[in-house]
Amino acid sequence: MLASADPGPDTPLRQGRVARLAWLGLGLLLVGVGFFGLFVPLLPTIDFLLLAMPCFARSSPRLEAWLLNHPRLGPGINAWRAERAVPRRAKILACGGMSAGYVLFWLHVRPGVALSIAVVAFLLFWAVWIIHRPEPGANA
Structure with missing residues (x-):
């Protein structure tokens, strides 16, 4: 076979x-x-x-x-x-997108104070992290 x-x-x-x-x-x-x-x-x-x-x-x-x-x-x-760099335009768009997302969240969900503060803290943490990433070619 x-x-x-x-x-x-x-x-x-x-x-x-x-x-x-x-x-x-x-x-x-x-x-x-x-x-x-x-x-x-x-x-x-x-x-x-x-x-x-x-x-x-x-x-x-x-x-x-x-x-x-x-x-x-x-x-x-x-x-x-x-x-591990983020272009400036991407930083601006990311922070702008997070801001727009929070506004939409706030308008449509109407969160309580605690949830609102938690979401703002979360978004601010990541916005600061993104802003502190180097820009391409900054080390050159």
């Missing part, structure tokens, strides 16, 4: 293919969520794309290269990878 060309379920080849597809699926999901972040306040875009990068590195170098070379998204990803 001839041996089957299909590797068994526990062979490294099959496990590698399944893992690669899982990483690819997770990367595409993260890119999709990041895409929605372009339109939804408080939902960051670049953060999800940064999370997608290692997924694509394990599954699709072509998609990883596409993100790194993208004319709009690539510079922010590359700056973060190289220097």
